[in-house]
Amino acid sequence: MSCLETIQAYGLRSLGIGERLLPRSDFTLCEQVTLIGSGLIWNIYFGALALFFGFFLATGVALAKNAEHPLIRKPAEWFIFLFRGSPLFIQFFLAYESFVLLPKSGIELNLGFVEITAATSWLTRAWAGALIVLFLNTAAYTGEIFYGALRTVPKGDLEAADAYGLAGWSRFRRIVWPTMLRLAWPAYTNEAIFLFHATTLVYFSGFPAWRQKGDALYYASYFADKTFNPFVPYPIVAGYFILLTLLIIMLFGLINRRLNRHLPQAARSRFRFRPQVIR
Amino acid sequence: MFSFCSDPSTIDGLSWLACYLTNGKHMAFWGSFGVVMVLLAITAPAALMFGFGGAMAARSRVLPIRWLGKGYSAMVRGIPDIAFFLFVPFALDQGFEWLRHKVKCPDWDEPIRQGNDFVVCAAAKMPLSSSPQWVHETYGFFLAVLAFAVVFGAFAANVLFGAMRAVPHGQMETGVAYGMTDRQVFWRILVPQMWIYALPGLSNLWMILIKATPLLFLLGVEDIVYWARELGGAKTSIFAYPHPDWRLYYFLGLLVFYLSLTKVSETVLARLTRKLSHGQATMAGEQQRKAAA
Numbered sequence: 403m404s405c406l407e408t409i410q411a412y413g414l415r416s417l418g419i420g421e422r423l424l425p426r427s428d429f430t431l432c433e434q435v436t437l438i439g440s441g442l443i444w445n446i447y448f449g450a451l452a453l454f455f456g457f458f459l460a461t462g463v464a465l466a467k468n469a470e471h472p473l474i475r476k477p478a479e480w481f482i483f484l485f486r487g488s489p490l491f492i493q494f495f496l497a498y499e500s501f502v503l504l505p506k507s508g509i510e511l512n513l514g515f516v517e518i519t520a521a522t523s524w525l526t527r528a529w530a531g532a533l534i535v536l537f538l539n540t541a542a543y544t545g546e547i548f549y550g551a552l553r554t555v556p557k558g559d560l561e562a563a564d565a566y567g568l569a570g571w572s573r574f575r576r577i578v579w580p581t582m583l584r585l586a587w588p589a590y591t592n593e594a595i596f597l598f599h600a601t602t603l604v605y606f607s608g609f610p611a612w613r614q615k616g617d618a619l620y621y622a623s624y625f626a627d628k629t630f631n632p633f634v635p636y637p638i639v640a641g642y643f644i645l646l647t648l649l650i651i652m653l654f655g656l657i658n659r660r661l662n663r664h665l666p667q668a669a670r671s672r673f674r675f676r677p678q679v680i681r
Numbered sequence: 682m683f684s685f686c687s688d689p690s691t692i693d694g695l696s697w698l699a700c701y702l703t704n705g706k707h708m709a710f711w712g713s714f715g716v717v718m719v720l721l722a723i724t725a726p727a728a729l730m731f732g733f734g735g736a737m738a739a740r741s742r743v744l745p746i747r748w749l750g751k752g753y754s755a756m757v758r759g760i761p762d763i764a765f766f767l768f769v770p771f772a773l774d775q776g777f778e779w780l781r782h783k784v785k786c787p788d789w790d791e792p793i794r795q796g797n798d799f800v801v802c803a804a805a806k807m808p809l810s811s812s813p814q815w816v817h818e819t820y821g822f823f824l825a826v827l828a829f830a831v832v833f834g835a836f837a838a839n840v841l842f843g844a845m846r847a848v849p850h851g852q853m854e855t856g857v858a859y860g861m862t863d864r865q866v867f868w869r870i871l872v873p874q875m876w877i878y879a880l881p882g883l884s885n886l887w888m889i890l891i892k893a894t895p896l897l898f899l900l901g902v903e904d905i906v907y908w909a910r911e912l913g914g915a916k917t918s919i920f921a922y923p924h925p926d927w928r929l930y931y932f933l934g935l936l937v938f939y940l941s942l943t944k945v946s947e948t949v950l951a952r953l954t955r956k957l958s959h960g961q962a963t964m965a966g967e968q969q970r971k972a973a974a
Binding site for chain 2: 603
């Protein structure tokens, strides 16, 4: 099989398109690069969607943690402690076991006038179950980052907002939120990088890779187990992830530039790599 | 364990639970919490040593050594740590066997990599195939510790390198002015002072290390995750203690274990920060000085 044919057969294998059987013997470099690259689709899927939905929940959590009323503040604090204080690996297992315990036939919901059956079996699949865990997890980590940024919004900005007669929603939308994002952005970039790294845990933590549709690391460990040679597949994964990391740094850098566009060059906050947020 | 446990099928309620939680397999489960603690106790200093070496190498005047140090601390940046946990033990194991093969069987003429197999002579196997089960388990645990130490050493090298640069330069210049050599300045002035700058990063690392311990399961060590899955699974009536699928409760237990470990660490680290700030030229140190005066 030429390399082009291999790419046609396995390029979208992780989505179930193309050849059913994985290569079993005489592994070529092209097969390994293609299949691991096809697995990367899942890493990007989990990372991008969790990051997108998590962003909104995180804003809410940060605001709730900043609230005066304990009935709003305490749940947010507990949410952050629960997801930041325990290993993601355990969270995955716990979520999977509890999703499995839900009745197979679905839950009957009686709304008075009509009965609906909420199907639950899709929750045990990685694409939904693991995404929910990653979403909650990144919301907690990002919530803490946003909360820290919210506490450091300059007093002068708020006073200026008062002087202009901004209050309530418009003050939040125009002053507090953009400043919070600007202050949080370097830390949030790190969070995004490590969220993408954390997506490699999904298929090692209870969620089964249905019909061998797995992520990049799943295929890499498949090759390492079959060939007894870790020196080829793992560096391929590493290469892919370095590229992904660079891409994230670039995209977040563009947003950072936009958030900082009103400031003089020297006052802009720069991204610095801080390996502090792996879970 | 207890005398009334001899026939589990006749008892129920609390005494059943007491017998269930003290049977042989559960003793292994409780023991595996010890394994996690031992891992933490060995890995933390080992990783700190790796990190210290890495940071020292990154500051070296010799270019290749500096590259080595910088490369080591940069390696964790773009690559998922779990990829390292899968790769490092595998690679180390083959590295050891290859070295032993070269030493012990010099007149072996077949290639080591035959297609998809990694073949070394029987005398070079690590551990020897004739050695007892516990040697194999200890060797697996040792490889896991080494993998943790290498990965977290790279993180620690990042932190310590930053901390060494954060010590005020005037302190070192004072040392030189008193006639100390470079080596003396490093060990007597820089190293004692850098810890307070390294502490925030190191306490973060400690939290990450705690949360990385369930990855032991991936390395094939029989740790708490292994036992939780093993014991929690549904047991039919052939077993002495039949029960439905209880994995959820076992994992809830693990969750509580990790949350309390985090809480305790937070308290201890806060105390340590206060202690190390004593007499330092930082804001916290200054506050302590004023409070005492």
